[in-house]
Structure formats: C-alpha cells, structure tokens
Amino acid sequence: MDRDLAPPVADGAARSRPVVMADVARLAGVSHQTVSRVLNDPGTVRPETRERVLTAIRELDYRPNTAARALVTGRTRTVGVVAFDTRLYGPASMLHAIQRAAADAGYYISIVSLESLERRPVLDAIGRLRGQAVDGIILIAPEVSVAQALQEIPSSLPAVAVEGLMDAPMPVVAVDQYTGAARATTHLLDLGHTTVWHIAGPTDWYEARARQAGWRDTLEAAGAPVPEALAGDWSPQAGYEQGRELVRHHVAGDATAVFVANDQMALGVLRAMHEAGIAVPRRLSVVGFDDIPEAAFFAPPLTTVRQAFTEVGTRAMALLLDQLDGHPADPRTITVDPDLVVRASTAPPSDTVV
Amino acid sequence: MDRDLAPPVADGAARSRPVVMADVARLAGVSHQTVSRVLNDPGTVRPETRERVLTAIRELDYRPNTAARALVTGRTRTVGVVAFDTRLYGPASMLHAIQRAAADAGYYISIVSLESLERRPVLDAIGRLRGQAVDGIILIAPEVSVAQALQEIPSSLPAVAVEGLMDAPMPVVAVDQYTGAARATTHLLDLGHTTVWHIAGPTDWYEARARQAGWRDTLEAAGAPVPEALAGDWSPQAGYEQGRELVRHHVAGDATAVFVANDQMALGVLRAMHEAGIAVPRRLSVVGFDDIPEAAFFAPPLTTVRQAFTEVGTRAMALLLDQLDGHPADPRTITVDPDLVVRASTAPPSDTVV
C-alpha cells in the first residue's frame, strides 16, 4: 500500500544502510534543507513541495537521526528520572504518570533506579543522566541524602523534585503528608479514641517524618497523650512485628487505635491482630497510608489516606516542561491534598475492658 | 580540591558553554584525537600522556557529548523497554531488574509504558523507540496483540521478548506458567481435594491462558472433573466477585479448592470467603500466583506460585546484550522455573458436609 509509488532507492545493495535525509531529498527532488524545513517549520515551505517531501518520507519510512539533531540543537528531548525502588507502588505510579506526560509532550524518559539512597549512588545516577545529556531531570527524592545530593545539581540543568524536601533548591511537587497524617489521626480521635498509636516509616524518609509530625502535632493539639512511635521500615514484616508490640499495649489496656505509616505495614498489623485474636476494628482501629489497590480487600477493608500519585507525577512533568520551554524555575513547592478513605478498619472504641 | 591545579579555560565569558573535547586537549597539550583515544582505547596512549589527559578531564569535569558519539558510531547505548502498566508488581519487578542489568553494562534505559495492549499503540511505542535510535528493544509482551506487533519489528533491530508468545520471531525469556499452574493444581489434588476450581486471568494474556491450560491438563491427567473456569481480570475486585460465585458452589458442596490466577484476585477471594463465613483453608483451600510481597501477610498467609521476575529481567537483558555484541539472536525460548510456596491457605478437605 505504501509501496505503490515509485520504488525508493535501489533496494539490493543499500538494504542495510539507514535512510537519511539526503535520500528523501533525492526522491522528492529537493535539497535536504527543504526536507529539514518540512520537518521543523512546515509553514515556510510551499504546500506543493511539502506534499512531495511528505510523500517521500512516508515512502521511505524515514526517521530523522536523533543524534545528528541533538548534536546541532544541543537538546535530546529526553528527561531523566531518578527513582528509588520503582517496584514500590508509589514510585511506580509516579513513574507511570511522568512517563505518560512526557510522551504526550514528545519527550523520552530515561530512568535510573537507585539501589540505595546514599549520597554517592544518587550523585552517580545524576552523573549518568548528565552523561546522557538529558534536557532535564525529575528526582523522586524521598530521602534526606537525596535532597543533599540535589544541592550539587548544576543550576543550569532544569530539574524538579517529587516528594522530597520542602526547601530543595528547585521546584518540588509533593503530597501533603503532614495533612494526611493529621486527617488520619483526627478521624481516630473523632471516633472517640483517647489517643492514637503510630507505626512510623524509616525516619530518614521525609514522608515518614512528615507523617509522624502530623500525627504527633494533632495529638498534642487535642491534648491527647502521645505514645512513643514504633519504628518500621515500610515492609509488611515490620508492620507485623510492631503489630505484636501493639498487642501487648492493647492487652495492657492503653491501645485502641493506631495510625500506620503505610498500607503494607498496616497489613502486617492486621495479621498480628488476627493471630492474637484481637478484632479489628472492634477492639483496635487501624488507619494506613497510600491506598494501594489491595487495601480495599484487606480483612477488614482498610481505612487509609489516598495519595494522588498520578497527579503528582503529571504536575512534576508539567513544571519541568515549563522550564524546558525556557521559563525560569519557580522554586515554590506545589502541594497535593491527600484524601482520607474511610472503610471498615476504624470504629469507635468498644467499652469492653480486656 | 579538584581546583588546585591550573584554572581551566577563562571563566568569565565561557561560563555557560559546555566543556568539549578540544578544551581538554588544549589543557593537556595534546590533540583532541588523543583525548578520544584515552577515552576509548587507553592502551594505545603513552601512560604519561594518558595521565595528563585524565587530569585535564577531571579538572574540567568533562563529559563526552553523547550525541556526537552516537552520530559517528551509530550506537546510542540505549535500550528501549516497552511495557504494559508498570504499576503492576510483575512488570515493575522486571523493569527494575532490566534497568539494573543495563546500568551494569553501561546502557541507558528508555521506557515507554503502554496504556492499552492494542496493536496500534504497541506499534507506536516501538516506532517512538526506533525514532530515538535505541540499540535494541525489550518487550514485556503479555498479550496476543503485542506478539503480533512483534512480527513487524525489523529483524535488523536486536530485540528480546519477555513473558510472551513462545513462538515469537525473537528470543523469549519467560517463567514457565504452565508448570507453575500444574504445580499449584497438583498440590491441591495431593492434599486430597476431589477437584480444583480456577479463577482465570483475561484470556488474551498468554500468562492467563498458560495457567489455565496447566490447571486443566493436570486435572484431566488425574482423572478429576474439570469445573468451568471463572473469568477474572487480575484485579482484587474481580477475585471478590468470582469468589462470591465460588461461595455458591461451595455451599452446593462441590468446591473445596481453588487455584486463582494471581495473588491480587486471590485476595479478593479471601475477602469473599471471609464475608460468607467460609473458613480458609478448613473449608476452602486457595492458591494464588506471583508471590507479591503482601501475600505472606494475607489472612491466611497465601500459598502461591513464586515467579522469579528478577531472574527473568536479568536474563532478558543478558540475551539482548549478547545480540548487541554482534552475536546472532538465538530464537530459543528460555524458561525460568516457578516455585510453589506453601503457606497457610491450603489444607486437606474437611469431611464436614455443609
């Protein structure tokens, strides 16, 4: 079908050589500059000529050589993304959204996933991306050391941080973790619980610290006692272990509600309660954070704080595109509001004494 | 520290111009060809000269221009990955492994995630990647239409498929879904169940079909009755809905065991059983597939088939690197064996009649 016009360049010998702009020019009977114009500034080419060139491009299935174009323009139309463990639901969701937004804007995405959040690997990742000459960088920067590495990104390189430090030297887009945690805690307090326990994420993560702060401040503002936060690492296993700790406090009579820093750990807590025969929510209320797809099907369905990962990713990309269009970076932090999703893991405290 | 040698090029005016090879050459007192050699073939340069060049490179923080290099070599050192929904645990895990392996080999990863598995978007994605002049492509190709699109990839472009059709026109690396399903079914049969029900994934996915085939064949080989497979879509919600269907069959007395095509749907089944007051595994045994990180903490902990996603990703990248090194593609399918992980959701059938 594409082949019913004149055959392109001689087929036999030139078979393996890629089609270049000069081939198109020859077939269309114009110079290669005109082909370039058709591609980059079609308005300046006479419609008739343009059509001839377009036909030749289609005929030959010509694709401009990205490297040649990048060499002369100095732009690669590639955005680098640095992320920590994209197997986790949050980073994976944001990467997905960033990728979509980039494709819509005609940008490629080059991804480097970090094995560790130490300073050195982060700098290496950024170095790799700079070596690739990306036009800009998005950092999914949940950890303190990453934020420090951000300081070393040359200011000439457009960059946006996601979920990171609020005072980064670049625009930041983040879910308001503090408010999310406050809402979770308030929900529990409103239900009538005297206080709320907390299983925290690793404290070198900003998210973990902000959630803990939101929880603590809400308790204090309400005049409620503030139990010691239990330390987790985001994993279901950690949730399970601290859940067993919580069982002891429940039995001692002073734990009827817990705000867990993410859904996976909340699952571990649910498991620990189940094993100990402590009914959720009748005897212990549990709130998570993230709203992973599984959360609605936990036993019981989990009340949790939903993060609009997709919106965060989309907005981060928009901010970066703005910089790539030459606008100066606006270092204001954009904050996305989280929603409390109430399901079946929370209830008023039962009056039954254990 | 890096700055205690002679200052590099004049600082003021040239500030914003990137450092190029000629700058390094000037500082080291050699030609730019020698700099190139130090970078690409250090053995051919006198150690003393090499040191001078290396020092200059460090001094100027020089990074070779990728575009210029790609233009002349015709290689971008970039591998394109086409994946469907990288938010899912499986694709996310494989992407992560591929990314690691690529970085180790000095390759960049450009990712395009598909919104739909129709033929057109798949071809567009591949077109985008070709436009970027990637050196090779890895397709995470779980669906029939993707496999068809594979036929249109020019054979000159090195490519590897993951988790797809076994008769693709390129090397394939995949977990042996059929064997995994057979193991799950056999486990249930060995426990003494008369037959095993199945909640299937969407049948246009190869994984779903292979798992269903493994289940069916095992039943037939054992002379067990083959119930009609229930149709799901991988989501917990679908598992929940078909779980309620299963409740009816259980009540009718003919369902005591089910093999669910993935862990997320198995979670939905667990939820449906919980609501119906049917104890797992006492009255119904459940086996999943994938072994997602949450599975061990379900209520009860889920017996499931573990897929070595990381191994699949790593081996796929190895096959591609081999092609990139100029070796002819070996179109044999590499199969990775899945493991049955027995936890607490399976048991012998109880003799209690409902």
Add this chain to the structure above:
DNA sequence: CTGAAAGCGCTTACAG
C-alpha cells in the same frame, strides 16, 4: 520559497 555553506563534537582510518 529554496539551495549552498558552515558547523555541531565526536570517532575512525591514515600518515608519520
């Protein structure tokens, strides 16, 4: 509206 010239920053033969 279109073509001839120059040049982007490298690598790769080719001399010496």
Add this chain to the structure above:
DNA sequence: CTGAAAGCGCTTACAG
C-alpha cells in the same frame, strides 16, 4: 605513540 583529515546527519543562518 600521536596528529591532520574526513565525515557521521542533521539545523541554522545567509544568499538569492
């Protein structure tokens, strides 16, 4: 072991 030359495939002024 090192330098001078050519060229990769484009885009961008500059003429006409």
